[in-house]
Amino acid sequence: MTEMIKAEAERQAPCAGLRIGDVAPDFSARSTTGDVRLSDYRGRWLILFSHPADFTPVCTTEFVALAQSASEFEQRDCALMALSVDSLFSHFAWLRLIRDRYDIEVRFPIVEDPTLVIGRAYGMVAPNDSDSATVRTTFFIDATGVIRAMTCYPANVGRSTPEMLRTLDALQAVDDGPVLAPANWAPGEALLAQPDASLDTVFSAKGQTDWFMKETKRGSRK
Numbered sequence: 001m002t003e004m005i006k007a008e009a010e011r012q013a014p015c016a017g018l019r020i021g022d023v024a025p026d027f028s029a030r031s032t033t034g035d036v037r038l039s040d041y042r043g044r045w046l047i048l049f050s051h052p053a054d055f056t057p058v059c060t061t062e063f064v065a066l067a068q069s070a071s072e073f074e075q076r077d078c079a080l081m082a083l084s085v086d087s088l089f090s091h092f093a094w095l096r097l098i099r100d101r102y103d104i105e106v107r108f109p110i111v112e113d114p115t116l117v118i119g120r121a122y123g124m125v126a127p128n129d130s131d132s133a134t135v136r137t138t139f140f141i142d143a144t145g146v147i148r149a150m151t152c153y154p155a156n157v158g159r160s161t162p163e164m165l166r167t168l169d170a171l172q173a174v175d176d177g178p179v180l181a182p183a184n185w186a187p188g189e190a191l192l193a194q195p196d197a198s199l200d201t202v203f204s205a206k207g208q209t210d211w212f213m214k215e216t217k218r219g220s221r222k
């Protein structure tokens with residue numbers, strides 16, 4: 001990629017710096033649950049996500065929804081870690097407001113990143129924006145510290161907790177064997193077999209699609 005194309009790609013897609021398969025960059029930082037280090041999460045799954053700002057409407061709905069589903073993530077041995085440019089004391093004040101107003105305690109860590117050093121390493125900051133807010137990036141990091149999926153939403157659209165759980169379920173299900181998760185797959189539904197890339201299989205298959213489209217075992221129901 002030439003430097004110009006690379007710069008344009010990064011301008012258009014803030015998540016573009018890191019890719020699926022990369023080791024998630026390590027960092028340590030202050031958070032609402034004390035100091036955290038990303039590499040301390042090795043051995044379990046981690047969803048690291050950024051939000052534009054504390055005390056904003058969409059972000060508040062996301063945190064309420066995630067806190068309400070905390071046990072669902074726990075069941076899947078997946079920790080949550082949030083991050084924004086706001087200060088630790090802003091995070092504390094916002095969590096207190098969420099507890100008082102919505103009767104739910106956000107117990108997963110929210111990292112403060114006022115210098116944007118983490119946000120920039122993860123491509124969480126939209127380079128074109130006039131402010132330094134992070135966009136809604138979500139990194140699904142496996143137990144070995146590898147980024148397995150990532151999403152990027154704008155500030156004005158909130159993420160779906162059921163879709164985050166479904167993505168996690170699909171990632172964990174495909175780790176159990178050489179299987180694929182089809183569109184809209186949910187736990188309990190059939191997975192697909194990895195196609196066998198041999199011409200003999202293609203010519204000996206009964207139906208036209210049988211050589212590449214084969215259902216296999218079901219992912220366990222959560």
Ligand code: BEZ
Pocket residue numbers: 052053056057058059060155156
């Ligand atoms: C929100 O979370 O509601 C929000 C955050 C930043 C800009 C616009 C909306």
